[in-house]
Amino acid sequence: MKKNKVFVFAILIFALVMAVFAFGLSTIKTDVAVRRPVNFPEIVQQGPALTVEGVTLGQKLFDDALLSKNGKIACASCHNQVDGYASKGIKINPGVNEAIHGTMNTPALMNLQWKTSFFRDGRESHLQNTAINALTSPAEMGETMDNVVKKLNASPVYKHYFKSVLGVDTIQQKDVTGVMEQYLLSLVSANSRYDKLVVKQEHTFNPAELEGFKLFKEKCASCHTGDLFTDESLRNIGTATGNTGSRKFKVPSLRNIEVTAPYFHDGRFQTLEEVMVHYATGVHQEKDLDPLMQTNGKAGIPMTEDEQKKVIAFLKTLTDHAFINKMTLQ
Template sequence: MEKGLSILAIFILLISCNNDYYEPAPLDNPQLSLNIPLNFPELNNSVKTNVPTKYGVELGEKLFHDKRLSADNTVSCSSCHIQGNAFADNNAQAIGIQNRVGLRNVPAIQNMKFMKFYNWDGNVLQLEDQPLVPIITHEEMGSSILEVIGKIKDDVMYKDLFKKVFGDETVTAERIYKSIAQYEYTLISANSKYDRIKRNEGDVFTENEKQGYLTFQQKCVSCHSTELFTDQSFRNIGFPLNTNTNEAGRGRVTGLPEDYMSFRVPSLRNVEYTAPYGSFGQFPTLRAVLDYFDKGVLKSNNLDPVFKNNGNRIPLTEQEKTHLILFMKTLSDREFVKK
């Protein structure tokens, strides 16, 4: 009898010890089957440990649109990341609470699960680490994660969703970040005219679009490669400088002089909808970007060789510029932006 009681006591002790690490099993919350577009790059490793689920995505989308994430309840993620603009906006620089102006242009949110780096300077490597940044940044939401948790933890709808996703109603910072990332992982854009042509679904380039594609392959593809239309590298391409003393591009992250004012090459998918262009919206139109490349960019010690080895410019005729823009518009996914 005493031996049996001892075994039972040990069993209870083991259970109590393990409670510190206990994560309740979620309810019926199936993983979502997301089609991976043909020839897209490999998934970011973090996707494999935070696979989008039915209710995880629903929770993430609700959080993405909730203005209570900001200090004064006026700004949500979706306030800056607008679907009709490929989840970017049309401001030169981000506008946060009380009309505070941010350091940089709002990047588009699309095909995030295939990216190696996030933000213009690549300071985030896992999407789950990103949501905290706008929440605590003074110029964006100006809040704190503890303040956000306090606002939503007694919300009946949130309690239900957290239980469906994680097995109980507890609202934690990690769970918020994971859910928002799950939603953003579902924002895949791969149904443009270009994609349909690649899939032999009946669409064809016009003659001018075809000429633009040829020019693109000759003069643009070294940076805007892969099916994401970015090689995800960091480059100084001689754009007009943001003189804000906080700005150093990739150099803010690495501390290396050779990375000064280098920025992540943006994807050209849905570029038609994401004006203005540049790290702080230096250019109002695609034509203005191409004109700048043609006339000559700013010189610098770390200017990208694409420019430095060619007289600090990419020479383009007026016809080539017109055709290039027509080709870039074939990368517009109207289903993705709901247009």
């Protein structure tokens, strides 16, 4: 009899867990602390407390085209997990309005808790506002926040979800952006072969990768600093973007760079080989060219073809296959 009771209890627990996964939500809130990787600095973005249910609901919104004006584009339409939350092969993603085009390549999403600013031009300092921009920009999802909230309140399913997760009877804008922020903050990428080398001391690099690592530290790490592989600065890297507007753009993280092509703010380069050639021989001598992009008074960072190949070999050790292929909640 005792064994039967234990068996029944186990079945009930299993059913409860499966229900949470099936519906993505539960009336029982499960706090989750996204752990700071030991090789990462202190967190910058102090967002809302994360719960499994809040992150799950945020992901549901991230994946739902209902939030766009025409019901055809979701956040995940441009930020694809398998592409490191970027858009493989697409220079500029189209939005809901064919007559209005964006000007910037879709940036990869990861490790957002450590960012000091967002977008290619660094114009935003609050993560929640990036979601509002995506939802309302005419070049992206083209909706208004009022309409987003109205559509969610008109959905019995979402009404139930928000009631279960946040305890609200009427969904408001802050509820929408809050759970979306929870999901974005959960996107932590820190499980590449590089991490296994520096954290676990697992010597998995081959000679070319090791040599590339040395070259990277010598030629690239002034901007792509630390284990986040970015100093979060805005820099002019000699891309000749014209004489109007800023020519300075965010230094991107190089994590998952192998899968996030095309590269640069306008998606001009399709391969890492093209990127390396730019730095070695294609940097334009401009008035406000960043000093780190000059060597002995000349534009560029000299690298032989062999050195370029070795740097690329190292960069590919930054791919976090668990992050791009599996559940991302840490």
